[in-house]
Amino acid sequence: MTSHFPAFLARRLGQGVIVLIGVSIVTFLLLYVIPNDPASLIAGRAANADTIARINAQLGLNKPLWVRYLVYIEHLLHGNLGTSYIERTQVSHALLSRVPATLELVSGAIFWEVLIGVSLGIIGGIWRGRLPDRLAMGFAYVTVAAPQFVTGLIFLYVFGFKLGWLPLGGYGGLSYLLLPSLTLGLLNAAWHTRVVRSEVVREQGEPYVEAALARGVPRRTVILRHIVPGAILPVPTLVGLDFGYLMGGTVIIDQVFGWPGIGQYMWQGIQNTDVPVIMGVTMFAAFFVVLANIVADIVSYLIDPRIRVS
Amino acid sequence: MTMAIVRSKDAAGIPRVKIAFLASVAAIILIMVGAIFAPMLISASPNLPLPDGMTIDGLPRPPSWALWFGTDNLGRSLLARVFYGARATLLVGIVSNSIAVVIGVLVGGLAGMLEGRAQAAVMRFVDLMLAFPALILAIAIASVIGPSLWNAALIIALSNWTWIARVAFTKTLTIKERNYITAARMLGASRWYLFRRHLLMHLAPIMLVWETLGIATTVQMSAALSFLGVGVQPPTPSWGNIIHDNQSYFTVAPWTVLIPGVFILVLSLSFNIVGEYLHERMEKLESRSRETGQDDADETRRGRLEELEHAG
Numbered sequence: 352m353t354s355h356f357p358a359f360l361a362r363r364l365g366q367g368v369i370v371l372i373g374v375s376i377v378t379f380l381l382l383y384v385i386p387n388d389p390a391s392l393i394a395g396r397a398a399n400a401d402t403i404a405r406i407n408a409q410l411g412l413n414k415p416l417w418v419r420y421l422v423y424i425e426h427l428l429h430g431n432l433g434t435s436y437i438e439r440t441q442v443s444h445a446l447l448s449r450v451p452a453t454l455e456l457v458s459g460a461i462f463w464e465v466l467i468g469v470s471l472g473i474i475g476g477i478w479r480g481r482l483p484d485r486l487a488m489g490f491a492y493v494t495v496a497a498p499q500f501v502t503g504l505i506f507l508y509v510f511g512f513k514l515g516w517l518p519l520g521g522y523g524g525l526s527y528l529l530l531p532s533l534t535l536g537l538l539n540a541a542w543h544t545r546v547v548r549s550e551v552v553r554e555q556g557e558p559y560v561e562a563a564l565a566r567g568v569p570r571r572t573v574i575l576r577h578i579v580p581g582a583i584l585p586v587p588t589l590v591g592l593d594f595g596y597l598m599g600g601t602v603i604i605d606q607v608f609g610w611p612g613i614g615q616y617m618w619q620g621i622q623n624t625d626v627p628v629i630m631g632v633t634m635f636a637a638f639f640v641v642l643a644n645i646v647a648d649i650v651s652y653l654i655d656p657r658i659r660v661s
Numbered sequence: 662m663t664m665a666i667v668r669s670k671d672a673a674g675i676p677r678v679k680i681a682f683l684a685s686v687a688a689i690i691l692i693m694v695g696a697i698f699a700p701m702l703i704s705a706s707p708n709l710p711l712p713d714g715m716t717i718d719g720l721p722r723p724p725s726w727a728l729w730f731g732t733d734n735l736g737r738s739l740l741a742r743v744f745y746g747a748r749a750t751l752l753v754g755i756v757s758n759s760i761a762v763v764i765g766v767l768v769g770g771l772a773g774m775l776e777g778r779a780q781a782a783v784m785r786f787v788d789l790m791l792a793f794p795a796l797i798l799a800i801a802i803a804s805v806i807g808p809s810l811w812n813a814a815l816i817i818a819l820s821n822w823t824w825i826a827r828v829a830f831t832k833t834l835t836i837k838e839r840n841y842i843t844a845a846r847m848l849g850a851s852r853w854y855l856f857r858r859h860l861l862m863h864l865a866p867i868m869l870v871w872e873t874l875g876i877a878t879t880v881q882m883s884a885a886l887s888f889l890g891v892g893v894q895p896p897t898p899s900w901g902n903i904i905h906d907n908q909s910y911f912t913v914a915p916w917t918v919l920i921p922g923v924f925i926l927v928l929s930l931s932f933n934i935v936g937e938y939l940h941e942r943m944e945k946l947e948s949r950s951r952e953t954g955q956d957d958a959d960e961t962r963r964g965r966l967e968e969l970e971h972a973g
Contacts, residue, residue, distance in 0.1 A: 369785075370785075370788065370789055370792060373785075373786070373789040374789065374792055374793070377789065377790070377793070378801075381801055381802065381805060382805075492930060492933060492934070493926070493930060495929075495933065496877065496881075496925075496926050496927075496929035496930035496933055497922075497925075497926045497929075498881055498884050498885065498888075498901075498922060498925045498926065498929075499885070500885070500888050500904060500922075501904065501918065501919070501922030501925065501926070504904075504908070504911050504918055504922075505919070505922075507911075508911060508912065508915060512912050596794050599794040599797045600794050600796060600797070602796060602797070602800065602889065603796075603885060603888070603889070606889065607908075617797065617800065618889065620804070621800055621803070621804055621889065621890070621891055622890070624804055626804060626805070629800065629801050629804045630801065632797065633793065633797050633798065633801045636793070636794050636797045637792045637793045637794075637797075640792045640793070640794065641792050644792075
């Protein structure tokens with residue numbers, strides 16, 4: 352069985368590369384094909400026909416499409432995501448400098464979503480149909496429906512303003528991390544809750560559980576030693592997928608909490624209609640999702656024997 | 662991803678409709694009525710500041726008997742802005758989701774009808790689009806085509822059609838195997854005809870479920886886009902941009918943010934509950950009809966086999 356792994360890995364990586372090429376094409380089309388006029392933006396007040404023509408030549412915007420795409424790909428392979436219209440800095444540099452902050456935020460979010468999501472899922476699955484289950488599922492429903500910016504503002508208000516326990520946004524130590532990561536994690540916790548809950552319910556129906564109970568194993572041991580490990584098998588995969596999406600999904604949180612991450616960079620990009628910045632972040636976000644998907648697939652292949660057999 | 666909302670049955674085996682479902686339907690209807698009939702129901706204008714809209718310090722007025730929702734940061738009636746804002750949010754939510762469902766069903770359904778390489782290519786494309794986080798993609802498109810109400814609807818549709826295409830694809834694959842489809846194909850029906858005549862009718866009920874569940878998401882995305890300033894532009898109110906405008910006043914005037922926020926929550930939650938309920942009802946119907954269908958098919962097959970045996 353382990354001899355199949357290199358083949359699986361090669362195939363999965365190959366698929367990933369193809370998807371990344373596709374992502375680059377879509378991003379490129381969005382950036383360059385939809386009519387916009389970067390030259391005027393750059394030229395600013397000094398814009399006249401001459402300047403615009405010169406900027407167009409400089410940016411290579413007057414060459415045929417496929418040439419521009421190849422140039423774009425060449426830049427990408429060298430890690431060059433373009434230059435910000437407004438700040439004249441390299442997009443890739445600015446982006447990479449913000450990655451640590453976002454990584455911190457995303458890790459915190461994953462911590463919360465696993466903690467809250469899995470516990471509620473287990474509770475809901477074990478006490479299925481009764482009050483704890485209703486509460487857990489109700490909570491899951493509400494957190495999914497609540498807009499992130501509203502929950503974020505509420506948390507800031509209650510814990511930052513009224514109670515003064517935590518700072519009102521910004522970047523620093525753990526106390527700054529707590530609220531934004533909690534807000535971010537709360538939304539995805541619902542997903543974990545549902546999956547773990549249905550897994551717990553499924554495990555409860557397994558013959559070996561009945562056998563253990565018949566043998567006289569105390570219920571608590573059956574739950575902790577047998578049901579829970581089986582039920583949380585999908586969680587690492589979910590976490591992997593979440594990680595990918597979260598890296599690109601922090602725009603709102605960054606804005607509400609003043610977090611200096613990738614989301615904030617995207618936000619600045621929108622404010623200034625700074626197309627290279629916007630597209631750079633988009634490309635980066637999609638890249639991360641693809642990467643995370645590949646890792647998640649590999650991890651679930653390694654953990655879950657059932658996948659290998661199928 | 663279903664939750665057993667409909668769980669209890671009475672003696673006759675008919676499921677008892679849960680309070681949550683009814684409450685959700687009521688909430689949706691109330692909000693829609695409020696949005697549609699806003700001018701008739703509310704005398705205040707959503708865009709004009711009220712003469713006594715602000716306190717001496719220039720702050721919004723809190724909710725009171727005179728002003729049910731209070732005023733916002735410019736002294737405008739929050740009640741009026743929320744009701745008129747419901748129009749923008751609902752419109753964008755419903756329109757964008759409908760477009761997304763149409764695109765998704767077309768892409769997913771047709772992909773299901775195709776075979777081999779073509780089918781794989783289409784589904785690869787869908788997977789590719791799934792790699793872009795919805796909000797990021799929406800913002801990216803908004804940056805190039807500009808923010809407005811209708812653009813927002815288009816943008817959200819383009820960011821949200823992929824999951825529908827996926828689900829439509831898997832559904833189509835199961836329907837494709839059915840006897841009458843095979844029979845029609847043997848009689849020479851073209852794939853397009855099959856799609857139009859049979860598949861769409863079969864997908865129609867589940868499309869309703871996707872429509873409802875999808876609106877829960879698109880309403881939120883519409884609010885998020887407006888909150889970030891790339892959706893409906895002020896002064897036209899939408900729940901998202903009301904919150905955007907009043908963010909900095911949150912500590913002194915929390916109602917300006919909380920009230921539209923609660924509305925977004927309630928609308929999204931209601932559509933979620935209704936959608937899940939419809940989903941469950943539909944699954945029950947399907948499993949029942951599938952059982953009877955299979956029995957019939959088995960019987961005719963067996964009958965014919967016996968005929969052949971005895972005739973020879």
